[in-house]
Amino acid sequence: MKKLLLICVLSILIFAMTACSTQQPEPSVTTPPSDENTLVAYFSCTGNTEKVAEVIAEHIGCATFEIVPEQPYADSDLDYTDSNSRVCKEQSDALARPAVSNLPENAHQYDTVFLGYPVWLGKAPRIILTFLERLDLNGKRIIPFCTSGSTGITGSLEELHSSAANARWEDGTRFGQNFIQTDVTDWVDEMLAINDKGGYTMYIYVNGTRLTATMEDNSSAAALKEKLQQSDITVNMSDYGNFEKVGNLGFSLPRNDESVTTAAGDIILYQGNQITIYYDTNTWNFTRLGKIDNITQSQLTDILGQGNVTVRFSLN
Ligand SMILES: Cc1cc2nc3c(=O)[nH]c(=O)nc-3n(C[C@H](O)[C@H](O)[C@H](O)COP(=O)(O)O)c2cc1C
Structure with a gap:
């Protein structure tokens, strides 16, 4: 009889403990999205x-x-x-x-x-x-x-x-x-x-503005993307020829040179290791890397400003 009583008490205790534990509020865990774009x-x-x-x-x-x-x-x-x-x-x-x-x-x-x-x-x-x-x-x-x-x-x-x-x-x-x-x-x-x-999106941070660029489907843009996947790339750029800002990447990318007449917003690879942002026209043999989206020439020159500028290229 005592044994039966003990079993009953134990069962009630176990039930009560389980009931209590199921009544605990579930910890609310919200996982932030890993792709925020x-x-x-x-x-x-x-x-x-x-x-x-x-x-x-x-x-x-x-x-x-x-x-x-x-x-x-x-x-x-x-x-x-x-x-x-x-x-x-x-x-x-x-x-x-x-x-x-x-x-x-x-x-x-x-x-x-x-x-x-x-x-x-x-x-x-x-x-x-x-x-x-x-x-x-x-x-x-x-x-x-x-x-x-x-x-x-x-x-x-x-x-x-x-x-x-x-x-x-x-x-x-x-x-x-x-x-x-x-x-x-x-x-x-x-x-x-x-x-x-190719065709990926790259962001350009300059003078407090974030510009969006659609990149080319070629081996040069793909190699640049691989570099950007490791880290952002910051380049000191200066004016050249009244039509571009140009700066040294610090490494070389594969070249896909062809005769190109540039327009404002073109992003060009020059001699394999220099990146340029065009704000006016120029015709030369070089590699298209991409183009800044939805921007006019005057908007671009306002953002880039006069003289030397530090530009950060990023995938985010
Ligand atoms: C008002 C209405 C109109 C529909 N018209 C079409 C149609 O033109 N062609 C078709 O294949 N299915 C049609 N369907 C079926 C729906 O497209 C289909 O069930 C859909 O998966 C419903 O999506 P939801 O569950 O997200 O609302 C229609 C359904 C409704 C309710």
């Missing part, structure tokens, strides 16, 4: 696009942002068989811009935005256009993706492009409602691999 923004009503967005963000290690309509879509709103439903009215009205209840904070910090949405009646939901038109996406790389029953992405792209005409648009892709996770991650790798070969 990429955002996965998405709109999703029934969860399919959201699942793809989460796979992309987890694979890259970047943040997600859900585009939330100010007025949520009820089931009856989504009834595309009813020509009077909200979705049919919105999708047939090219000017409809359903309000968003939120926009990403610090949108300027993102260089690349994966943009996800479901296909609605052959196109992107109009709220995606609202989102694009409310943000300044000038020069940003936008990689669209959609989910759908069967319709591809192509039919939705033209409207998207005109809502953010100054962005750098990729063609994007479609996933089915029951997508395979590795199809998504393979596609993301493909998108990011474009950057590995």
Whole structure:
């Protein structure tokens, strides 16, 4: 009898201890995104696009942002068989811009935005256009993706492009409602691999301004990227010929010289070891490394200023 009592007491104690331990609040651990320059923004009503967005963000290690309509879509709103439903009215009205209840904070910090949405009646939901038109996406790389029953992405792209005409648009892709996770991650790798070969983004810090440059797809720009992956490169640059700032890199890169007539914003490799930022024209045999995005000649000369200047080149 005593033995039975002891077992009962012990069981109650063990149960109480387990119950207590499960009532402990879970420590909240928020892992900061490892890629702070990429955002996965998405709109999703029934969860399919959201699942793809989460796979992309987890694979890259970047943040997600859900585009939330100010007025949520009820089931009856989504009834595309009813020509009077909200979705049919919105999708047939090219000017409809359903309000968003939120926009990403610090949108300027993102260089690349994966943009996800479901296909609605052959196109992107109009709220995606609202989102694009409310943000300044000038020069940003936008990689669209959609989910759908069967319709591809192509039919939705033209409207998207005109809502953010100054962005750098990729063609994007479609996933089915029951997508395979590795199809998504393979596609993301493909998108990011474009950057590995060339066409990557480099940042130029000069006189308190950060300029963005799109780099060439050649072995010289690729070798420069390898150097930048090790550390930022700071170069003391001086004016030459009233058309460029030039400075010594301190190392040599492979040359891909050809006859080039420069324009303001061109980044050029001269004699294999000197980097130049052009603010005017010159014709010579040298290697294109890249070009500063969306900048006029007068903006560039204002930023570079007169005389010697210290310039930092970086991938971040
Ligand atoms: C209003 C509405 C319209 C749709 N129109 C299409 C269409 O034109 N083509 C298609 O393949 N699928 C269409 N679908 C299916 C959705 O694109 C698909 O279920 C999508 O994965 C939903 O994404 P979500 O779960 O992120 O909202 C439509 C669904 C809804 C609700």
